[in-house]
Amino acid sequence: GAVVSQHPSWVICKSGTSVKIECRSLDFQATTMFWYRQFPKQSLMLMATSNEGSKATYEQGVEKDKFLINHASLTLSTLTVTSAHPEDSSFYICSARHRGRSYEQYFGPGTRLTVT
Amino acid sequence: GQQLNQSPQSMFIQEGEDVSMNCTSSSIFNTWLWYKQDPGEGPVLLIALYKAGELTSNGRLTAQFGITRKDSFLNISASIPSDVGIYFCAGNNAGNMLTFGGGTRLMVKP
Numbered sequence: 121g122a123v124v125s126q127h128p129s130w131v132i133c134k135s136g137t138s139v140k141i142e143c144r145s146l147d148f149q150a151t152t153m154f155w156y157r158q159f160p161k162q163s164l165m166l167m168a169t170s171n172e173g174s175k176a177t178y179e180q181g182v183e184k185d186k187f188l189i190n191h192a193s194l195t196l197s198t199l200t201v202t203s204a205h206p207e208d209s210s211f212y213i214c215s216a217r218h219r220g221r222s223y224e225q226y227f228g229p230g231t232r233l234t235v236t
Numbered sequence: 237g238q239q240l241n242q243s244p245q246s247m248f249i250q251e252g253e254d255v256s257m258n259c260t261s262s263s264i265f266n267t268w269l270w271y272k273q274d275p276g277e278g279p280v281l282l283i284a285l286y287k288a289g290e291l292t293s294n295g296r297l298t299a300q301f302g303i304t305r306k307d308s309f310l311n312i313s314a315s316i317p318s319d320v321g322i323y324f325c326a327g328n329n330a331g332n333m334l335t336f337g338g339g340t341r342l343m344v345k346p
Contacts, residue, residue: 122281124278126278154334161341162338162339163324163336163337163338163339164279164324164336166333166334169333211276213278213279215278215334223266223267223269223284223286223328224267224269224281224284225269225281225326225334226281227271227278227279227280227281228278229277229278230276230277230278232276
């Protein structure tokens with residue numbers, strides 16, 4: 121149990137376009153989902169926290185108009201990178217907090233974004 | 237954001253050897269979690285610790301929640317090649333936000 125999926129697993133897009141990444145909790149409900157960004161050989165950097173049915177909370181330095189987050193249901197959150205630039209290229213990982221085990225977060229497999 | 241101090245940053249070990257890594261913090265945490273991340277994948281939860289002093293095992297893995305609630309260690313016994321990867325500790329505070337360590341990159345000599 122506690123499986124989180126992400127789609128797509130990798131994507132290549134051109135500068136100026138937008139890309140949407142989906143995060144789903146497959147076998148549990150997640151009241152809270154988190155979006156992280158990870159650069160090569162570095163730890164995970166929290167970008168934002170999203171709660172079902174409410175606006176996301178962004179970490180300092182993360183542009184909310186650039187990284188649009190929607191948490192429409194207890195099993196789905198989406199991250200849209202708008203007007204992508206090459207510096208947005210990174211590994212994006214979501215995690216979901218298990219509704220019944222609130223101290224544990226389960227991570228998706230990640231999405232590799234390359235902006236050309 | 238804040239990071240936990242995780243050490244060592246990387247290590248080479250002989251197959252069959254035991255491995256030990258730890259995390260320390262200046263802050264108290266309510267929960268300690270240990271994750272393993274393989275290349276190109278998301279982190280996978282290995283062990284969750286909920287009480288100070290708690291010692292928990294998962295197969296060849298053993299982790300402990302420090303008495304002061306400011307540290308935790310992870311031991312891997314009899315390492316094998318598939319143990320290769322990056323191990324992250326994470327502390328969970330009252331706000332239910334995870335703070336991650338910098339990671340320990342484990343490399344095993346076959």
